[in-house]
Amino acid sequence: MTFDSLTFVVFLAVIFGGYWAVRSWTARKVFLLGASYLFYAAWNPFFVLLIIATTGFDWLASHWMNRVQRAPYRRAILAASIAVNLGSLGFFKYAQFFSDTAIDLLHVFGINFEPVSLGILLPVGISFYTFESLSYVIDVYRRRIEVSKSLLDYGLYVTFFPHLVAGPILRYGDFSPQCREPKSWGSAEVGKGLALFVYGLALKVCLADLVFAPVVDRVFAAGARAGFGESWLGAASFSLQAYCDFAGYSLCAIGVALMFGFRFPMNFESPFGSVGMAELWTRWHMSLASWIRDYVFVPLGGYRRGRLRGEANLLFAFLLVGLWHGAAWTFVIWGGLQGVFICGEHLVKRYVWDFGKVDDRFGRAALAMATFGMFSIAAVFFRAHSLSQGSSILASMFVPGAHSTLVPFSEALVAVVLGASVVGSHILFGHLRRWDWLDRWPVAPRAASIALALAAVMFSPGFNPAFIYFQF
Secondary structure (H helix, E strand, C coil), X not given: CXXXXXXXXXXXXXXXXXXXXXXXXXHHHHHHHHHHHHHHHCCCCHHHHHHHHHHXXXXXXXXXXXXXXXXXXXXXXXXXXXXXXXXXXXXXXXXXXXXHHHHHHHHHCCCCCCCCCCCCCCXXXXXHHHHHHHHHHHHHHCCCCCCCCCHHHHHHHHHCCCCCCXXXXXXXXXXXXXXXXXXXXXXXXXXXXXXXXXHHHHHHHHHHHHHHHHHHHHHCCCCCCCCHHHHHHHHHHHHHHHHHHHHHHHHHHHXXXXXXXXXXXXXXXXXXXXXXXXXXXXXXXXXXXXXHHHHHHCCCCCCCCCHHHHHHHHHHHHHHHHHXXXXXXXXXXXXXXXXXXXXXXXXXXXXXXXXXXXXXXXXXXXHHHHHHHHHHHHHHHHHCCCHHHHHHHHHHCCCCCCCCXXXXXXXHHHHHHHHHHHHHHHHHHCCCCCXXXXXXXXXXXXXXXXXXXXXXXXXXXXXXXXXXXXXX
């Protein structure tokens, strides 16, 4: 059941009506929790039991930790919770990857084993709700938040259906106050939520699926040999596809949550208007970037033990970001390149030129385009089926003159024009944060934009592959 399906629209209408028809706040939360389990069961009912088990374990572990005063015991409970969460994530998501890697290493030493298919199904969204559970237990251990007194509130925090399968990654300290405060129809931003939901669908259906995905699929098809221009076109188109797909999902999630009276954090804020990769990662997948900063980079020491150690910590954190995205070496390379680019920027700013201080409009636009180019270079490995394919496409991007005809001219022209429009809008309107500016927009143009986006979605041809981040 995906946001861009008729099934979800019917589900949302029924749940929305039932939620606001119930008067008791506790009953409403129970209703939402049950609806969230039903939503997840549409993929695989068995994995609902996994979420219930991990939710109950972490809730009990946090209470036990809260009662214990001796530091060694509290660390042991924390270690047990982390082990259970990462063990579950590691088994379902990385067992096959580790098995294949071990067999490849044995081949290097002349020991031959046939690849083994473990046949493990990946629970949808396990990377997202695992990180949410970990953040809660770690924050309780650090005494940064109070332990959850309500299993219902904690269960809703983990499983609330708008963010369950692809984020944004929530923090319990931000979500729990919203659970304690009863929602009223007058305070819920239903209209704004519907608008964001429609905008998100338009990004996904009309841009990601219909404009950029066909170009990407041609360039990254098995056996394809893209030339210089088409390699850059494919890499840039995938960067735009990933943005429109995931930012579209995030907007849908934020919008649906608003319809029920809940506010989610922003996940994307005009990332392609950034000057430098470091700034881009303050605007791209923001809930993951802040999670890695708070629970990996800072605990490793950040820059407190010197600049060289800090850059090593940063690189390690981005390698984990890559591995979090997928169980393949292509994702690790992608994450590593992000870290290398940011470390390189730090050196350039420190010893050559602090380009972040450029205040000329055209200069910043040029730097933003260069940043988009760097992001697209790394994106090759995110999309590639293998290291060899990624290396081949990357090599073609630096060999001017090589020509290919994989993408029809009309598809390429539409992708270039609309891609330039997306990047240009990020550069021009990157100063607008969150979506609160939408409230200040006059009613007529706001209504026209919503109607146009809705019409584009409704009259789309219906080619709607799953959201890219569902696999994570």
